[in-house]
Amino acid sequence: MISVFGSANMDLVAYVAQAPKPGETITGRAFRSIPGGKGANQAIAAARAGGRVAFLGAVGDDAFGPGLRAALAGAGVDTSGVRTVPGPSGVAHIVVQDGGDNSIIVVPGANGALTGPSAEDAETIGRSRALLLQLELPMEAVVDAACLAGAVTGAATGAEVILTPAPAVPLPAELLAAVGVIVPNEHEAAVLTGRDDPCDALEALLELVPEAVVTLGARGALYGSRDGVRLHEPAVPVRAVDTTAAGDTFAGALAVARTEGLGPERALRFASAAAALSVRREGASTSMPHRPDIDRLVRDRT
Template structure:
Protein backbone atom coordinates (compact mmCIF):
# COMPACT_ATOMS: atom_id res chain seq x y z
CA UNK A 1 0.00 0.00 0.00
CA UNK A 2 1.33 3.46 -0.92
CA UNK A 3 2.54 5.67 1.93
CA UNK A 4 1.25 9.22 1.75
CA UNK A 5 1.81 12.13 4.11
CA UNK A 6 -0.42 15.22 4.12
CA UNK A 7 1.16 18.28 5.72
CA UNK A 8 -1.34 21.04 6.22
CA UNK A 9 -4.38 22.56 7.81
CA UNK A 10 -6.97 21.01 10.10
CA UNK A 11 -10.10 23.15 10.52
CA UNK A 12 -13.55 23.01 11.98
CA UNK A 13 -15.91 24.27 9.27
CA UNK A 14 -18.83 26.39 10.46
CA UNK A 15 -21.19 26.03 7.52
CA UNK A 16 -24.18 28.32 6.90
CA UNK A 17 -26.71 27.46 4.17
CA UNK A 18 -28.43 30.29 2.26
CA UNK A 19 -30.58 30.69 -0.83
CA UNK A 20 -28.23 33.30 -2.31
CA UNK A 21 -25.11 35.04 -1.04
CA UNK A 22 -25.82 38.41 0.68
CA UNK A 23 -24.86 41.66 -0.98
CA UNK A 24 -22.44 43.98 0.87
CA UNK A 25 -24.27 45.38 3.90
CA UNK A 26 -27.24 43.06 3.46
CA UNK A 27 -28.61 40.85 6.25
CA UNK A 28 -30.32 37.62 5.21
CA UNK A 29 -31.82 34.59 6.94
CA UNK A 30 -29.78 31.40 6.88
CA UNK A 31 -31.19 27.90 6.69
CA UNK A 32 -29.14 26.41 9.49
CA UNK A 33 -25.56 26.02 10.67
CA UNK A 34 -23.42 22.87 10.77
CA UNK A 35 -20.08 22.11 12.44
CA UNK A 36 -18.09 19.89 10.08
CA UNK A 37 -14.42 18.82 10.23
CA UNK A 38 -12.42 20.23 7.31
CA UNK A 39 -9.23 22.08 6.37
CA UNK A 40 -7.50 21.52 3.04
CA UNK A 41 -4.75 19.38 4.53
CA UNK A 42 -7.14 17.20 6.51
CA UNK A 43 -9.58 16.91 3.60
CA UNK A 44 -6.82 15.78 1.24
CA UNK A 45 -5.58 13.29 3.83
CA UNK A 46 -9.08 11.82 4.19
CA UNK A 47 -9.56 11.67 0.42
CA UNK A 48 -6.25 9.86 -0.03
CA UNK A 49 -7.08 7.43 2.79
CA UNK A 50 -10.59 6.60 1.59
CA UNK A 51 -9.23 6.11 -1.92
CA UNK A 52 -7.00 3.35 -0.57
CA UNK A 53 -3.81 5.04 0.60
CA UNK A 54 -1.87 4.53 3.82
CA UNK A 55 -2.01 8.13 5.02
CA UNK A 56 -0.44 10.10 7.87
CA UNK A 57 -1.44 13.65 8.80
CA UNK A 58 1.10 16.25 9.93
CA UNK A 59 -0.49 19.37 11.36
CA UNK A 60 -1.72 21.05 14.53
CA UNK A 61 -4.91 21.52 16.50
CA UNK A 62 -5.53 23.86 19.41
CA UNK A 63 -6.41 23.32 23.03
CA UNK A 64 -10.11 24.07 22.51
CA UNK A 65 -13.26 21.94 22.33
CA UNK A 66 -12.85 21.45 18.58
CA UNK A 67 -9.51 19.63 18.81
CA UNK A 68 -10.75 16.14 19.72
CA UNK A 69 -13.63 16.03 17.19
CA UNK A 70 -11.15 17.08 14.48
CA UNK A 71 -8.75 14.29 15.40
CA UNK A 72 -11.57 11.76 15.69
CA UNK A 73 -12.82 12.58 12.19
CA UNK A 74 -9.37 11.80 10.77
CA UNK A 75 -8.95 8.62 12.81
CA UNK A 76 -12.39 7.36 11.85
CA UNK A 77 -11.41 7.63 8.18
CA UNK A 78 -8.18 5.70 8.57
CA UNK A 79 -5.70 8.57 8.86
CA UNK A 80 -2.72 8.25 11.24
CA UNK A 81 -2.81 11.33 13.52
CA UNK A 82 0.27 10.55 15.61
CA UNK A 83 2.02 13.48 13.89
CA UNK A 84 -0.67 16.04 14.77
CA UNK A 85 0.52 18.42 17.49
CA UNK A 86 -1.42 20.36 20.13
CA UNK A 87 -0.68 24.08 20.07
CA UNK A 88 -1.78 26.75 22.57
CA UNK A 89 -4.90 28.66 21.56
CA UNK A 90 -7.70 27.78 19.17
CA UNK A 91 -7.89 25.24 16.37
CA UNK A 92 -8.24 26.46 12.81
CA UNK A 93 -11.73 27.61 11.81
CA UNK A 94 -13.37 28.08 8.41
CA UNK A 95 -16.55 30.12 8.10
CA UNK A 96 -18.31 28.76 5.01
CA UNK A 97 -21.48 29.98 3.31
CA UNK A 98 -23.10 27.61 0.81
CA UNK A 99 -25.78 28.78 -1.65
CA UNK A 100 -28.61 26.79 -3.19
CA UNK A 101 -26.58 26.73 -6.42
CA UNK A 102 -23.94 24.67 -4.62
CA UNK A 103 -21.28 27.40 -4.66
CA UNK A 104 -19.38 28.43 -1.55
CA UNK A 105 -17.62 31.41 0.03
CA UNK A 106 -14.99 30.77 2.72
CA UNK A 107 -13.25 32.88 5.39
CA UNK A 108 -10.32 31.23 7.18
CA UNK A 109 -9.16 31.83 10.76
CA UNK A 110 -5.84 29.97 10.83
CA UNK A 111 -5.56 29.34 14.59
CA UNK A 112 -3.15 26.47 15.31
CA UNK A 113 -2.46 25.97 11.60
CA UNK A 114 -0.48 29.20 11.61
CA UNK A 115 1.69 27.87 14.42
CA UNK A 116 2.96 24.77 12.60
CA UNK A 117 6.69 25.43 12.32
CA UNK A 118 9.44 23.90 10.13
CA UNK A 119 11.01 22.30 13.21
CA UNK A 120 7.71 20.46 13.87
CA UNK A 121 8.14 18.34 10.73
CA UNK A 122 9.21 14.69 11.11
CA UNK A 123 11.98 14.50 8.53
CA UNK A 124 12.23 10.72 8.32
CA UNK A 125 8.50 10.23 7.80
CA UNK A 126 8.44 12.80 4.99
CA UNK A 127 11.56 11.58 3.21
CA UNK A 128 10.40 7.95 3.19
CA UNK A 129 6.87 8.61 1.93
CA UNK A 130 5.78 7.83 -1.62
CA UNK A 131 4.10 11.23 -1.84
CA UNK A 132 3.76 14.33 0.33
CA UNK A 133 0.78 16.67 -0.16
CA UNK A 134 1.09 20.39 0.69
CA UNK A 135 -1.24 23.42 0.55
CA UNK A 136 -1.16 27.09 1.59
CA UNK A 137 -3.12 27.04 4.85
CA UNK A 138 0.07 26.68 6.92
CA UNK A 139 3.14 29.00 6.96
CA UNK A 140 5.16 29.08 3.73
CA UNK A 141 8.43 28.40 5.52
CA UNK A 142 6.96 25.12 6.81
CA UNK A 143 5.91 24.11 3.30
CA UNK A 144 9.33 25.01 1.93
CA UNK A 145 11.08 22.95 4.59
CA UNK A 146 8.82 19.98 3.77
CA UNK A 147 9.78 20.28 0.09
CA UNK A 148 13.47 20.40 0.97
CA UNK A 149 13.17 17.32 3.18
CA UNK A 150 11.42 15.42 0.39
CA UNK A 151 14.35 16.15 -1.91
CA UNK A 152 16.63 14.23 0.50
CA UNK A 153 14.50 11.11 0.03
CA UNK A 154 12.16 9.63 -2.56
CA UNK A 155 8.90 11.42 -1.76
CA UNK A 156 7.00 13.05 -4.61
CA UNK A 157 5.92 16.61 -3.71
CA UNK A 158 2.33 17.47 -4.66
CA UNK A 159 1.65 21.14 -3.97
CA UNK A 160 -1.76 22.82 -4.08
CA UNK A 161 -1.07 26.56 -3.55
CA UNK A 162 -4.47 27.47 -2.14
CA UNK A 163 -5.20 30.11 -1.03
CA UNK A 164 -3.04 31.37 -3.88
CA UNK A 165 0.09 33.41 -3.20
CA UNK A 166 3.27 33.85 -5.27
CA UNK A 167 5.71 30.94 -5.34
CA UNK A 168 9.39 31.96 -5.13
CA UNK A 169 11.18 31.00 -8.34
CA UNK A 170 13.67 28.83 -6.48
CA UNK A 171 10.84 26.66 -5.08
CA UNK A 172 9.37 25.56 -8.43
CA UNK A 173 12.03 22.86 -9.04
CA UNK A 174 11.12 21.34 -5.64
CA UNK A 175 7.55 20.65 -6.83
CA UNK A 176 6.86 17.40 -8.67
CA UNK A 177 3.17 18.12 -9.30
CA UNK A 178 1.66 21.60 -9.04
CA UNK A 179 -2.15 21.45 -8.75
CA UNK A 180 -4.10 24.67 -9.33
CA UNK A 181 -7.65 25.68 -10.21
CA UNK A 182 -8.45 28.37 -12.80
CA UNK A 183 -8.05 31.28 -10.38
CA UNK A 184 -4.80 29.95 -8.94
CA UNK A 185 -3.37 29.15 -12.38
CA UNK A 186 -4.10 32.68 -13.58
CA UNK A 187 -2.78 34.29 -10.41
CA UNK A 188 0.52 32.42 -10.55
CA UNK A 189 1.15 32.45 -14.29
CA UNK A 190 -0.32 35.80 -15.28
CA UNK A 191 -2.11 34.00 -18.14
CA UNK A 192 -5.92 34.46 -18.38
CA UNK A 193 -7.62 31.10 -17.74
CA UNK A 194 -11.24 30.80 -18.82
CA UNK A 195 -11.19 27.34 -20.32
CA UNK A 196 -9.00 24.63 -21.78
CA UNK A 197 -6.90 26.86 -24.05
CA UNK A 198 -6.02 29.23 -21.21
CA UNK A 199 -5.31 26.28 -18.90
CA UNK A 200 -2.84 24.85 -21.41
CA UNK A 201 -1.01 28.18 -21.78
CA UNK A 202 -0.85 28.70 -18.01
CA UNK A 203 0.39 25.14 -17.46
CA UNK A 204 3.18 25.67 -20.00
CA UNK A 205 4.22 28.86 -18.24
CA UNK A 206 4.34 27.15 -14.83
CA UNK A 207 6.14 24.11 -16.23
CA UNK A 208 8.71 26.48 -17.71
CA UNK A 209 9.42 27.87 -14.25
CA UNK A 210 10.61 24.47 -13.11
CA UNK A 211 7.62 22.52 -11.79
CA UNK A 212 7.87 18.84 -12.69
CA UNK A 213 4.29 18.69 -13.97
CA UNK A 214 1.19 20.89 -13.75
CA UNK A 215 -2.49 20.09 -13.33
CA UNK A 216 -5.17 22.75 -13.84
CA UNK A 217 -8.62 21.80 -12.57
CA UNK A 218 -11.52 23.41 -14.44
CA UNK A 219 -14.63 22.44 -12.49
CA UNK A 220 -17.39 21.27 -14.80
CA UNK A 221 -14.94 21.49 -17.74
CA UNK A 222 -12.74 18.79 -16.22
CA UNK A 223 -8.98 19.22 -15.96
CA UNK A 224 -5.82 19.71 -18.01
CA UNK A 225 -2.54 17.96 -17.10
CA UNK A 226 0.85 18.84 -18.57
CA UNK A 227 3.59 16.30 -17.94
CA UNK A 228 7.35 16.73 -17.75
CA UNK A 229 7.68 15.62 -21.37
CA UNK A 230 5.32 18.38 -22.51
CA UNK A 231 2.49 15.96 -23.25
CA UNK A 232 -0.98 17.12 -22.24
CA UNK A 233 -3.98 15.13 -20.97
CA UNK A 234 -7.51 16.55 -21.04
CA UNK A 235 -9.83 14.74 -18.62
CA UNK A 236 -13.59 15.49 -18.86
CA UNK A 237 -15.65 15.94 -15.72
CA UNK A 238 -18.33 13.42 -14.85
CA UNK A 239 -21.73 15.10 -15.32
CA UNK A 240 -23.51 15.46 -11.97
CA UNK A 241 -25.86 17.92 -10.29
CA UNK A 242 -23.81 19.76 -7.62
CA UNK A 243 -25.15 20.16 -4.10
CA UNK A 244 -22.04 21.51 -2.34
CA UNK A 245 -18.62 22.08 -3.95
CA UNK A 246 -16.78 22.26 -0.61
CA UNK A 247 -13.74 19.94 -0.70
CA UNK A 248 -14.27 18.97 -4.34
CA UNK A 249 -10.73 20.02 -5.24
CA UNK A 250 -9.31 18.41 -2.11
CA UNK A 251 -11.07 15.16 -2.97
CA UNK A 252 -9.62 15.27 -6.50
CA UNK A 253 -6.08 15.76 -5.19
CA UNK A 254 -6.24 13.06 -2.52
CA UNK A 255 -7.70 10.49 -4.88
CA UNK A 256 -5.19 11.37 -7.61
CA UNK A 257 -2.19 11.05 -5.31
CA UNK A 258 -3.33 7.66 -3.99
CA UNK A 259 -4.06 6.35 -7.48
CA UNK A 260 -0.69 7.41 -8.89
CA UNK A 261 1.26 6.27 -5.81
CA UNK A 262 -0.44 2.90 -6.19
CA UNK A 263 0.91 2.51 -9.72
CA UNK A 264 -2.06 3.69 -11.80
CA UNK A 265 -1.16 5.36 -15.10
CA UNK A 266 -1.59 9.13 -15.08
CA UNK A 267 -4.55 9.21 -17.49
CA UNK A 268 -6.39 6.55 -15.47
CA UNK A 269 -5.52 8.27 -12.19
CA UNK A 270 -6.94 11.54 -13.49
CA UNK A 271 -10.20 9.83 -14.45
CA UNK A 272 -10.30 8.14 -11.03
CA UNK A 273 -9.81 11.53 -9.33
CA UNK A 274 -12.44 13.15 -11.52
CA UNK A 275 -14.95 10.52 -10.46
CA UNK A 276 -14.10 11.05 -6.78
CA UNK A 277 -14.61 14.79 -7.09
CA UNK A 278 -17.90 14.31 -8.95
CA UNK A 279 -19.26 12.15 -6.15
CA UNK A 280 -18.14 14.66 -3.51
CA UNK A 281 -20.06 17.59 -5.03
CA UNK A 282 -23.32 15.64 -4.82
CA UNK A 283 -23.04 15.55 -1.01
CA UNK A 284 -22.94 18.18 1.72
CA UNK A 285 -19.92 18.94 3.84
CA UNK A 286 -16.19 18.53 3.48
CA UNK A 287 -14.88 15.23 4.84
CA UNK A 288 -18.41 13.85 5.04
CA UNK A 289 -18.74 14.19 1.25
CA UNK A 290 -15.57 12.28 0.31
CA UNK A 291 -16.21 8.86 -1.30
CA UNK A 292 -14.58 5.50 -0.69
CA UNK A 293 -12.51 3.64 -3.26
CA UNK A 294 -15.40 1.25 -3.98
CA UNK A 295 -17.71 4.19 -4.73
CA UNK A 296 -15.14 5.78 -7.02
CA UNK A 297 -14.51 2.54 -8.92
CA UNK A 298 -18.24 2.04 -9.47
CA UNK A 299 -18.49 5.48 -11.07
CA UNK A 300 -15.38 4.95 -13.21
CA UNK A 301 -16.42 1.46 -14.39
CA UNK A 302 -19.01 2.47 -17.02
CA UNK A 303 -16.50 4.80 -18.71
CA UNK A 304 -14.06 1.93 -19.00
CA UNK A 305 -16.15 -0.22 -21.09
Protein backbone atom coordinates (compact mmCIF):
# COMPACT_ATOMS: atom_id res chain seq x y z
CA MET A 1 0.00 0.00 0.00
CA ILE A 2 1.01 3.62 -0.61
CA SER A 3 0.14 6.26 1.96
CA VAL A 4 -0.04 9.94 1.04
CA PHE A 5 0.11 12.44 3.90
CA GLY A 6 -0.57 15.80 2.35
CA SER A 7 -2.77 18.61 1.19
CA ALA A 8 -6.16 18.66 -0.47
CA ASN A 9 -7.20 21.87 -2.23
CA MET A 10 -9.97 22.95 -4.53
CA ASP A 11 -8.22 24.32 -7.61
CA LEU A 12 -9.88 27.45 -9.02
CA VAL A 13 -8.46 27.50 -12.53
CA ALA A 14 -8.60 30.38 -15.02
CA TYR A 15 -7.45 29.77 -18.60
CA VAL A 16 -5.97 32.78 -20.41
CA ALA A 17 -3.92 33.60 -23.48
CA GLN A 18 -1.28 35.24 -21.27
CA ALA A 19 -1.12 35.83 -17.52
CA PRO A 20 -1.90 39.41 -16.42
CA LYS A 21 0.84 41.81 -15.41
CA PRO A 22 0.62 43.62 -12.03
CA GLY A 23 -2.32 46.04 -12.14
CA GLU A 24 -3.67 44.58 -15.39
CA THR A 25 -7.17 43.14 -15.87
CA ILE A 26 -7.70 40.64 -18.68
CA THR A 27 -10.49 38.38 -19.93
CA GLY A 28 -10.06 34.65 -19.58
CA ARG A 29 -11.44 32.05 -21.97
CA ALA A 30 -12.61 29.52 -19.37
CA PHE A 31 -12.87 28.77 -15.65
CA ARG A 32 -13.07 25.45 -13.82
CA SER A 33 -13.19 24.25 -10.20
CA ILE A 34 -11.14 21.05 -9.99
CA PRO A 35 -10.17 18.99 -6.90
CA GLY A 36 -6.44 19.21 -6.35
CA GLY A 37 -3.70 19.90 -3.81
CA LYS A 38 -0.31 18.22 -4.12
CA GLY A 39 -1.19 15.47 -1.67
CA ALA A 40 -4.58 14.64 -3.16
CA ASN A 41 -3.12 14.88 -6.67
CA GLN A 42 -0.39 12.38 -5.87
CA ALA A 43 -2.89 10.03 -4.23
CA ILE A 44 -5.17 10.09 -7.27
CA ALA A 45 -2.23 9.72 -9.66
CA ALA A 46 -0.93 6.69 -7.77
CA ALA A 47 -4.37 5.07 -7.60
CA ARG A 48 -4.98 5.55 -11.33
CA ALA A 49 -1.51 4.18 -12.04
CA GLY A 50 -2.49 0.94 -10.33
CA GLY A 51 -1.53 1.48 -6.70
CA ARG A 52 -3.52 0.72 -3.56
CA VAL A 53 -3.56 4.13 -1.92
CA ALA A 54 -4.66 5.72 1.36
CA PHE A 55 -4.89 9.51 1.70
CA LEU A 56 -4.24 11.11 5.08
CA GLY A 57 -5.23 14.77 5.31
CA ALA A 58 -7.93 17.30 6.11
CA VAL A 59 -10.73 19.22 4.44
CA GLY A 60 -12.87 22.05 5.79
CA ASP A 61 -16.55 22.01 6.72
CA ASP A 62 -17.30 24.32 3.77
CA ALA A 63 -18.88 23.53 0.40
CA PHE A 64 -15.55 22.34 -1.06
CA GLY A 65 -14.92 19.63 1.55
CA PRO A 66 -17.39 17.00 0.29
CA GLY A 67 -16.22 17.50 -3.29
CA LEU A 68 -12.58 16.92 -2.36
CA ARG A 69 -13.44 13.78 -0.43
CA ALA A 70 -15.61 12.49 -3.29
CA ALA A 71 -12.87 13.08 -5.87
CA LEU A 72 -10.43 10.96 -3.89
CA ALA A 73 -12.94 8.19 -3.31
CA GLY A 74 -13.98 8.27 -6.96
CA ALA A 75 -10.40 7.50 -7.98
CA GLY A 76 -10.33 4.48 -5.67
CA VAL A 77 -8.36 6.15 -2.87
CA ASP A 78 -9.08 5.08 0.73
CA THR A 79 -10.45 8.23 2.41
CA SER A 80 -10.94 6.86 5.92
CA GLY A 81 -7.97 8.99 6.99
CA VAL A 82 -9.49 12.25 5.73
CA ARG A 83 -10.67 14.38 8.65
CA THR A 84 -13.04 17.36 8.51
CA VAL A 85 -12.01 20.44 10.50
CA PRO A 86 -13.86 23.71 11.15
CA GLY A 87 -13.32 26.44 8.57
CA PRO A 88 -12.52 26.57 4.86
CA SER A 89 -10.84 23.87 2.82
CA GLY A 90 -7.56 24.62 1.12
CA VAL A 91 -7.80 26.38 -2.22
CA ALA A 92 -5.41 27.11 -5.07
CA HIS A 93 -5.89 29.92 -7.56
CA ILE A 94 -4.29 28.79 -10.82
CA VAL A 95 -3.76 30.78 -14.00
CA VAL A 96 -3.02 28.60 -17.04
CA GLN A 97 -1.64 30.27 -20.15
CA ASP A 98 -2.05 28.97 -23.68
CA GLY A 99 0.82 26.57 -24.14
CA GLY A 100 0.36 25.05 -20.69
CA ASP A 101 2.51 27.21 -18.39
CA ASN A 102 0.87 28.09 -15.09
CA SER A 103 1.19 30.20 -11.96
CA ILE A 104 -0.37 29.17 -8.63
CA ILE A 105 -1.37 30.81 -5.35
CA VAL A 106 -2.17 28.34 -2.55
CA VAL A 107 -4.22 29.25 0.54
CA PRO A 108 -3.78 26.35 3.01
CA GLY A 109 -7.13 26.45 4.83
CA ALA A 110 -7.80 23.11 6.54
CA ASN A 111 -4.35 21.83 5.54
CA GLY A 112 -2.79 24.26 8.00
CA ALA A 113 -4.66 22.59 10.85
CA LEU A 114 -2.65 19.38 10.49
CA THR A 115 0.08 19.51 13.11
CA GLY A 116 1.01 15.85 12.76
CA PRO A 117 -0.28 12.37 11.94
CA SER A 118 -2.97 10.93 14.19
CA ALA A 119 -2.68 7.53 15.86
CA GLU A 120 -4.80 6.10 13.05
CA ASP A 121 -2.51 7.73 10.48
CA ALA A 122 0.48 6.12 12.16
CA GLU A 123 -1.12 2.68 11.83
CA THR A 124 -1.79 3.26 8.14
CA ILE A 125 1.75 4.48 7.50
CA GLY A 126 3.09 1.45 9.36
CA ARG A 127 1.26 -0.87 6.94
CA SER A 128 2.55 0.94 3.86
CA ARG A 129 5.43 0.24 1.53
CA ALA A 130 5.79 3.89 0.53
CA LEU A 131 4.87 7.24 2.04
CA LEU A 132 4.46 10.21 -0.29
CA LEU A 133 5.09 13.62 1.26
CA GLN A 134 5.02 17.22 -0.01
CA LEU A 135 5.43 20.59 1.73
CA GLU A 136 1.92 22.10 1.59
CA LEU A 137 1.35 21.04 5.23
CA PRO A 138 3.06 22.55 8.29
CA MET A 139 6.69 21.39 8.33
CA GLU A 140 6.41 19.81 11.77
CA ALA A 141 3.61 17.57 10.50
CA VAL A 142 5.68 16.48 7.49
CA VAL A 143 8.69 15.70 9.69
CA ASP A 144 6.60 13.65 12.12
CA ALA A 145 5.08 11.62 9.29
CA ALA A 146 8.49 10.95 7.74
CA CYS A 147 9.91 9.75 11.04
CA LEU A 148 6.93 7.45 11.53
CA ALA A 149 7.73 5.72 8.28
CA GLY A 150 10.88 4.37 9.84
CA ALA A 151 13.25 5.23 6.97
CA VAL A 152 16.37 6.35 8.81
CA THR A 153 19.54 7.51 7.02
CA GLY A 154 18.38 5.75 3.88
CA ALA A 155 17.98 2.28 5.41
CA ALA A 156 14.25 1.78 5.07
CA THR A 157 12.93 -0.25 7.98
CA GLY A 158 9.36 0.76 7.18
CA ALA A 159 7.69 2.66 4.38
CA GLU A 160 10.05 4.28 1.90
CA VAL A 161 9.66 8.06 2.15
CA ILE A 162 9.34 9.80 -1.23
CA LEU A 163 9.43 13.58 -0.82
CA THR A 164 8.37 16.21 -3.33
CA PRO A 165 9.97 19.37 -1.84
CA ALA A 166 7.33 21.81 -3.07
CA PRO A 167 7.04 24.60 -2.33
CA ALA A 168 10.82 24.66 -2.00
CA VAL A 169 11.97 25.71 1.49
CA PRO A 170 14.98 24.77 3.65
CA LEU A 171 14.62 21.16 4.77
CA PRO A 172 15.28 20.14 8.39
CA ALA A 173 18.02 17.57 8.94
CA GLU A 174 15.52 15.33 10.72
CA LEU A 175 13.38 15.20 7.59
CA LEU A 176 16.30 14.56 5.24
CA ALA A 177 17.47 11.69 7.45
CA ALA A 178 14.14 9.93 6.88
CA VAL A 179 13.84 10.52 3.12
CA GLY A 180 14.67 7.69 0.74
CA VAL A 181 13.96 9.51 -2.54
CA ILE A 182 13.62 13.24 -3.17
CA VAL A 183 11.78 14.38 -6.33
CA PRO A 184 12.13 18.12 -7.04
CA ASN A 185 11.73 19.87 -10.34
CA GLU A 186 14.77 21.74 -11.60
CA HIS A 187 13.68 25.03 -10.00
CA GLU A 188 13.16 23.39 -6.62
CA ALA A 189 16.46 21.55 -6.93
CA ALA A 190 18.25 24.85 -7.58
CA VAL A 191 16.60 26.48 -4.56
CA LEU A 192 17.53 23.56 -2.30
CA THR A 193 21.14 23.24 -3.45
CA GLY A 194 22.12 26.68 -4.76
CA ARG A 195 23.17 25.07 -8.05
CA ASP A 196 21.43 26.10 -11.25
CA ASP A 197 22.71 23.24 -13.39
CA PRO A 198 20.38 20.25 -12.84
CA CYS A 199 23.24 17.74 -13.02
CA ASP A 200 25.16 19.65 -10.37
CA ALA A 201 22.02 19.96 -8.28
CA LEU A 202 21.47 16.20 -8.52
CA GLU A 203 24.94 15.55 -7.14
CA ALA A 204 24.34 17.99 -4.28
CA LEU A 205 21.02 16.33 -3.44
CA LEU A 206 22.77 12.97 -3.19
CA GLU A 207 24.85 14.39 -0.37
CA LEU A 208 21.57 14.77 1.52
CA VAL A 209 19.52 11.68 0.57
CA PRO A 210 20.22 8.22 -0.91
CA GLU A 211 18.34 8.73 -4.20
CA ALA A 212 17.17 11.77 -6.16
CA VAL A 213 15.11 12.48 -9.25
CA VAL A 214 15.15 15.95 -10.83
CA THR A 215 12.30 16.50 -13.28
CA LEU A 216 13.09 18.75 -16.25
CA GLY A 217 9.72 19.25 -17.92
CA ALA A 218 10.06 18.90 -21.69
CA ARG A 219 13.68 17.73 -21.24
CA GLY A 220 12.77 14.64 -19.24
CA ALA A 221 14.14 13.63 -15.84
CA LEU A 222 17.46 12.86 -14.18
CA TYR A 223 18.02 10.07 -11.64
CA GLY A 224 20.94 9.45 -9.33
CA SER A 225 21.78 7.23 -6.38
CA ARG A 226 24.63 7.02 -3.94
CA ASP A 227 25.71 3.71 -5.43
CA GLY A 228 26.77 5.53 -8.60
CA VAL A 229 23.79 5.05 -10.91
CA ARG A 230 23.04 8.03 -13.15
CA LEU A 231 20.18 8.06 -15.65
CA HIS A 232 18.51 10.53 -18.00
CA GLU A 233 15.02 9.65 -19.21
CA PRO A 234 14.04 11.82 -22.21
CA ALA A 235 10.57 13.31 -22.13
CA VAL A 236 7.84 11.92 -24.35
CA PRO A 237 7.24 14.51 -27.12
CA VAL A 238 3.81 16.03 -26.51
CA ARG A 239 1.88 19.20 -27.18
CA ALA A 240 1.26 20.47 -23.66
CA VAL A 241 -2.21 21.80 -22.93
CA ASP A 242 -1.87 22.23 -19.15
CA THR A 243 1.20 21.32 -17.08
CA THR A 244 -0.63 21.65 -13.75
CA ALA A 245 0.11 18.58 -11.58
CA ALA A 246 2.48 16.95 -14.07
CA GLY A 247 5.01 16.72 -11.26
CA ASP A 248 2.43 15.20 -8.92
CA THR A 249 1.49 12.66 -11.58
CA PHE A 250 5.17 11.78 -11.96
CA ALA A 251 5.60 11.32 -8.19
CA GLY A 252 2.48 9.20 -7.80
CA ALA A 253 3.41 6.94 -10.70
CA LEU A 254 7.00 6.68 -9.47
CA ALA A 255 5.76 5.46 -6.09
CA VAL A 256 3.68 2.78 -7.79
CA ALA A 257 6.60 1.63 -9.91
CA ARG A 258 8.92 1.40 -6.92
CA THR A 259 6.44 -0.50 -4.77
CA GLU A 260 6.02 -2.94 -7.67
CA GLY A 261 9.76 -3.57 -7.60
CA LEU A 262 10.74 -1.87 -10.85
CA GLY A 263 14.37 -0.82 -11.11
CA PRO A 264 15.36 2.83 -11.51
CA GLU A 265 15.33 2.88 -15.33
CA ARG A 266 11.92 1.23 -15.70
CA ALA A 267 10.44 3.23 -12.83
CA LEU A 268 11.65 6.48 -14.40
CA ARG A 269 10.20 5.53 -17.78
CA PHE A 270 6.85 4.60 -16.21
CA ALA A 271 6.62 7.88 -14.26
CA SER A 272 7.68 9.93 -17.28
CA ALA A 273 5.00 8.31 -19.43
CA ALA A 274 2.34 9.10 -16.84
CA ALA A 275 3.44 12.74 -16.62
CA ALA A 276 3.48 13.09 -20.41
CA LEU A 277 -0.08 11.82 -20.65
CA SER A 278 -1.24 14.23 -17.95
CA VAL A 279 -0.16 17.41 -19.77
CA ARG A 280 -2.29 16.56 -22.79
CA ARG A 281 -5.47 17.41 -20.87
CA GLU A 282 -6.66 20.36 -18.80
CA GLY A 283 -6.82 20.24 -15.02
CA ALA A 284 -4.90 18.55 -12.23
CA SER A 285 -6.62 15.42 -10.94
CA THR A 286 -8.85 15.35 -14.02
CA SER A 287 -5.84 14.99 -16.33
CA MET A 288 -4.17 12.02 -14.65
CA PRO A 289 -3.93 8.86 -16.76
CA HIS A 290 -5.07 5.34 -15.93
CA ARG A 291 -2.78 2.31 -15.85
CA PRO A 292 -3.65 0.84 -19.27
CA ASP A 293 -2.80 4.13 -20.98
CA ILE A 294 0.51 4.40 -19.13
CA ASP A 295 1.45 0.82 -19.96
CA ARG A 296 0.57 1.38 -23.61
CA LEU A 297 2.80 4.45 -23.88
CA VAL A 298 5.65 2.67 -22.11
CA ARG A 299 5.41 -0.19 -24.61
CA ASP A 300 5.39 2.27 -27.50
CA ARG A 301 8.55 3.92 -26.14
CA THR A 302 10.56 0.72 -25.69
